[in-house]
């Protein structure tokens with residue numbers, strides 16, 4: 001495959017705010033940058049706004065959603081004021097989505113080779129013969145065995161992992177600059193999960209596409225991403241390189257997430273330090289730290305607005321107490 005390696009950012013988002021109807025924003029003030037060939041992970045518990053961000057950067061939010069951003073560049077295209085025609089030029093060509101459930105992205109009545117070729121035909125990037133040849137090339141690229149045979153099969157004749165490979169082949173067909181992968185391995189069993197993450201890793205290296213990888217699983221993020229943003233109640237609370245963030249969590253929410261990862265030496269699951277409660281609408285409307293109501297270390301000062309501050313090179317956190325706390329052990333630091 002002859003991929004064009006991009007030189008511009010795959011994604012550049014500044015001050016992104018998303019709300020549904022007249023509701024409180026579910027995402028606020030989010031800045032994201034995905035470089036060419038880079039994997040940026042977005043992690044946070046259910047309801048923190050991860051999928052809303054993924055849909056927003058592909059223009060896929062429902063009409064009820066309101067999106068505001070100081071900058072929303074997808075590949076080299078400024079999409080802040082884009083209409084549906086503009087998004088149709090971008091989706092599948094400049095940026096593509098890999099969803100959690102591959103069956104929802106595939107047409108059950110169409111042979112998979114034809115579905116891959118269709119992406120190229122829709123965008124006028126190849127004639128029928130060339131599109132078919134490229135479909136076989138893409139099946140090889142995503143390591144589908146016996147591509148000629150598989151191309152003639154329907155999705156139901158394949159395993160979940162094989163279907164996700166087909167979806168990734170479709171997403172890559174037009175050589176996009178950005179892939180948005182929203183929980184791409186959650187529906188797969190553990191060994192297949194690892195294979196799909198390896199494939200994403202290889203694909204970004206070989207094609208130069210940047211990847212926005214959305215996951216609630218810190219293990220997936222740690223294994224795959226170059227950088228991670230941790231979201232809480234619609235806000236970024238911490239950002240950095242995964243190894244550094246996991247080793248030195250500097251926001252109490254991240255520390256609680258890290259502490260809730262089971263390890264082989266962990267006590268039985270009920271004894272794990274899980275985070276009590278969940279994101280409430282009122283947390284999103286709080287001017288101060290949105291995690292304060294659930295944080296074991298919150299003080300009166302946490303009611304004041306917090307900004308993301310550098311806690312180490314290329315590592316930022318939105319917790320003014322981070323220097324006072326030993327968040328690796330989740331205790332008040334001793335003087």
Ligand SMILES: Nc1ncnc2c1ncn2[C@@H]1O[C@H](COP(=O)(O)OP(=O)(O)OP(=O)(O)O)[C@@H](O)[C@H]1O
Pocket residue numbers: 020026044045046047048049050051052053062064216
């Ligand atoms: N179409 C919609 N209309 C109204 N509210 C919505 C809509 N879609 C999402 N929301 C709300 O926006 C908030 C963020 O949802 P979103 O799906 O982006 O979060 P998430 O972190 O991806 O969660 P999950 O992991 O459960 O998908 C939630 O409170 C959700 O109820």
